[in-house]
Structure formats: C-alpha cells, structure tokens
Amino acid sequence: MPIEQHQRAARAGSRSALLRIATAGSVDDGKSTLVGRLLHDSRSLLSDQLQAVADASRRTGRAAPDLALLTDGLRAEREQGITIDVAYRYFSTARRRFILADTPGHVQYTRNMVTGASTAELAVVLVDARNGVVQQTRRHAAIAALLRVPHLVLAVNKMDLVDCAEPVFAAIAAEFSGYAASLGIPEVTAVPLSALEGDNVVEPSARMDWYGGPTLLEHLESVPVGGDPASDPVRLPVQYVIRPQSGEHRDYRGYAGQLASGVLRTGDRVTVLPSGWITAVAGIDVLGQETGIAHAPQSVTVRLAHELDISRGDLIAAGTTPRPSREVAATVSHLNERPLRVGERVLLKHTTRTVRAVVQDIPYLIDIDTLARADHPGLLRVNDIGRVVLRTAEPLMLDPYAVNRRTGSFLLIDPADGTTLTAGMVGEPF
C-alpha cells in the first residue's frame, strides 16, 4: 500500500477509537433486550445470528424473535435459565468500535459487575420506568462509582409502559442524579427509552418528542474517551527485559511494558523504583520502530542512559513519583466463595509485581445498597465490599485508584491453588 494511502487509513482509524462499556440491570429491566436492540439496530448482527435467534424463539414458543436470546451463551445457562458470567459483545458504527461487557443480574451480581466495570469507560445503568430507582439501581451506581467508571448513563427503559410521560422520566433522572452526586459521580446522562420498541436506542423516538437529548447510541458514539495523557505522570511498569545478546543488536537492552499513564519522550529524566535510581530515556521503540515519544496506553520498549539492574516488577516513573511502601490500605471487592479473613496470608498482584502479603485488618464492611458501614467484620464473604489493610513482604509503588486505575488496582490470590480471591483499589471508596 502506498504510504499516503496508509496515512489516510491511519487518520480515519484514529477518529473511530475504542469505547469499553459495561451494562448493569436485571433481566426484568430489559437489559438483554437493550443489548440485543443495540446490536440489531446498529446492524452489527448478521443473518445467521438472526436466524439462530428466530429458531430459538420459535422452539421456546415465543411469537416474535426475542432479542434477549442473542446474549444468552452457554447450554448450561439456557437449560438453567441463568447467565453465568460476564459476556463480551462487539459492535461498531462508522464512528466508533465498542466492547460491551454484559453482566448478568442474579446472585453473583456484585462480583460480575465489578469485573465488567473494571475495564469500562462508560456504564449503562438500566431502570424500569414503572419502578424507578430501586435498591438495585443504587447498588449499580455505587459499583460504577467504586470502580471509577468515568461516564455513567441512566437508561430509563419501558417508557412505553408509562405512556412516554416526561414527568415520570424527569423524576427518576433527578432522583438518580442526586444519588450519583452523593457518590462523587459528577455527571449522569439520562436517556428515556423503550428497548423493546426501539425508542431512543438508535433512532430518536417520535413518541417522546419532549426529549431533546441524544439517543443512547448517539451518546455512546460521541462521549469523549480518555483524557489527555500529557497531563498525567509517567508510569511504566516493567514487564520484560529485551536483550537479544546476538547479531546486530548485541548490546540492545530494552525495558518492555505498557505505559499506564503519561507521555514519555526521549531525553526525559526518569526514576526507577523501588531502587530510586535516576536516569534518562535514551530511546523509545514502539513495537519495532524508534519513535522518540509514546503515549499511554501504548506498549513500548524503553532504553535508558545508564546500565542499571532493572527487572520485571520495577517501575519507570516521571513527574510525581509514588513512594515505595509495604503498607496497603484499600477498598476491596471479595470475589470468591472462600472468605477473606484477618491474618490470612495471600499473594498480591499489582501491575507486573506479585508479592507475599498478610491481611492485617478489615476495618469495615460497606453495605453496597445503603452505604452503611459495619466495623471490624473479621472476614469478607463473596460479593462483600470492604476496607482492607495489608502488609507486604516487598515494597509496592502504588498510586491512588482514583488517580490511576492501572497502578492503583491489585488482586489477592490464594498462594495454595492460585485462585483469584479479591479485587483491590488503593485508597478511599468514594
């Protein structure tokens, strides 16, 4: 391909960036129907997928194809009528590529939504217009706030069942926005819609002409994604040291990693942690090409001016640098049926560093529905959200999760069998 044509393609690509979405809501709120409608009306479904839905609908005695069946996955789920886990859906429009984490709304809900929200840049919380904001809605908002999902959308569904009445929508939107503000969520976009009928999902609703805002898809296409990395401090957790040790690159030594935040340039002064050595960036290679500059979240290889003993788990940082610490105070979501207890020994996986740790204290547990705290519960059970203090065998370079989701998050792992026990976020919950 000629270079000019290639650059045109590259520019076109940069306009349609990637947006990661998480949806929250129960089956009764029409979440599966909404996801099916988004895929269907954005023409992301192909005829064999539609045929499969039509066949399954007929087999189960439904009059019309049920779009909710699109998001059912495994046979085990269909037989038991449940959804096991987070399922990922992919769709795109001319303007953007979307990855949607579809999380089910049954008992394991908190764990699954925490998982789906951890990578999401936007969360869609669904409510039934007839019921308004219920306890589960508050839980969804709290989890989105806890996971610091940057954008929150309230989808008020089934508007057709309340005669598309504006006051119903306005009251729900006001109540939800008030609750979201109390959680520290600055802004909520509320959309009145009917997933079943297609109103305001992709096409504007003729029945709700009082609504002047964007349809759900229009909002997904236009919401700003990612901040300006130039204003963030540089964080490059070292994944792997690249040393060919032969051929023309005999003396090459590069530190490979994915830039967790910031913009790094050749010549920048950087600090290597936990050692604290200060050196300069001698060169930056982005996947085989010397570039001189890299932006988060690019995967890069960095060459440094001094020969230092740097290995996987170290951090190359610039700007304000974190102080290596063996004390971790965090908000956690417990994910496993096995409880987490005070005194337990675990492995802590943070960026590219895994260290031994002990649970020193569980100061409190948060009721995610009411935000009430219960002091010193002694242990955390599956789906519990709580405060945990850990002491680690080796220092970690932690940022507050509110500042950096990549360098402020960690997992607790059972050292005996490798089970992922707990997801942690450094700092205060809200």
Add this chain to the structure above:
Amino acid sequence: MSEEKVVTLLTESPSQPRRLSHLDTLESEAVHIFREVAGEFERPVVLFSGGKDSIVMLHLALKAFWPAPVPFSLLHVDTGHNFPEVLAYRDRTVAEHGLRLHVASVQEFIDSGRLRERPDGLRNPLQTVPLLDAIRAGRFDAVFGGARRDEEKARAKERVFSLRDEFGAWDPRRQRPELWSLYNGRHAPGEHVRVFPLSNWTELDVWQYIQRERIELPAIYYAHEREVFARGGMWLTAGEWGGPKAGETVERRLVRYRTVGDMSCTGAVDSDAATVAEVLTELAASRLTERGATRADDQVSEAAMEDRKREGYF
C-alpha cells in the same frame, strides 16, 4: 521483522494530541498479554495453523519482543487434510523468522490406532487428543491461541487467561474473574493456561490490521479458481481427503476462504476479492458470520463449540 513491515502511525501535530486508533489500542493490549506470559511462564508455545488469526498472533509476538527473537516455539496440529498452500506458508514463515515448530499429527494418531476417523469424516474435532498430547509431551505451561470472542457464543465468555486442568478441560464455572489488565496465570503442575491475545478483536479488526501492517497471508484467502463441490450449503474443495462422494458434482468456481482449517469441514465462499482492500469491502457487505459461512463443525449442534471447548479444544 523487516523494517518496511513496521509502519509507524505516529503523526503528531502540536495542536492536537495524538489519539490511538482502535487498532493501536488492540495491538498494545495484545502485546501486553504476550509480554505478561513471557514474564511469568516457563514454557509457552504459540498455536500456529497458518490461518489468518494465528498469523496475526505471530506478527504481534514478533513486534512485542523486537529486536530479540520470539521467546516461544510454535505448535501446529496437522489434521492431515490441511491445505498445501497453508503448509507451505507455515514452513516458509518458520524458516524466515528462525522459529522452532512442533507438529502434532492427527494422521499419525489415526494410523497408530489411537484415534478413529469419524463417520462424517470431520477432522477438526479429532484435533483435541493430539493437541493435549503435544502440550503434555512438550511440558508447555502457556498455550497461545488465536480464538476471538466475537467468533462464537461459548467464546464470548472465555477469559484472556483460561485455566485448563490436567485433562485440558475447560470448566466455564471455574474460570477466574479477570479484572483490569491483571492476568492471573498461576497453575498447578500438569495444568496449563490457554492465552488468547486476540480476545477483543473482531474479524474486521483482523483484516484491517492485516492491511495496515501489510501482512502476507496464504493465497487461498484471496479469490482464485478452484475445483469445488457443494455439501451442507458450502463449497468444499475436491481432493484426496475424501470428497466428493457419489452424487456430488465438482465444478470450477471463483472462490476464497474466510477461515482456514481442515479441508473436510472448511468451506470456501464465492468471491472475486483478490486484495485486502477488496476483502474488507466484501466483509462490510457480508450478511453471514465467518463461522456461519464456512464451518461445518459448528453446525453440528447449537452447543458444538461449547462441547468441544470443554474437552480441551482450542
């Protein structure tokens, strides 16, 4: 990797900070996954079939470790009914990059009586036993696969790091929650982890990336004339693997392959798309998913993939 293959996209104007395209984001994510495995596992291996997804995987691995060689070997499960063009491509690629290739042969398993040919002649489902045998023999602890979540609904629930027990089995209920980009690869001796760096890619992303990176593919991905016959609503290639049967007529058509697997179950589609750009145009207009259009093995039942995955399939 030759220099001209790596085309930088870093065009920056001072007024407008650069935004990563969706391909840049997916590429960086996949490279991150490769490097995590290199950092945490003892004996990783890349499943390489010569199909477009495994070719893109290898391209990403080459970029991830440049200028050092890829620190993994390759493993191909040869069904015995592979397209000769694809095998030639495989061998050329292995030689070009100085890679080490392990081949697990379905034919050898059949010849030695350890596997029996199925009545329907499909060989894709037979790959599981030689695959698990090769993983055990090679003591591989991480096995990269090119599967994508958009391919199939059982795969939509797959993790990037997917733990397999000592029998290679996948239990959807036992999968670990996967948060942020923290991948937990811990496993007991005898267990292994399947790793899917292209989890979040779609068929269109793969083709756009092939175009952007100017990646060479086996020629059968592009329109060519071929002797084919109709079976189960798709065009199968005529050849010594078993087709056509009596009553099936061979004709010469202009076709291409959207997926490349075993000749016994991989269908060609009518196409005059002879270049990457023409394939992209064709995909934009296509009304069938790639598996719906071209895979007989997925049409056996609604849960065919789920069942094969549970047994240890790719």
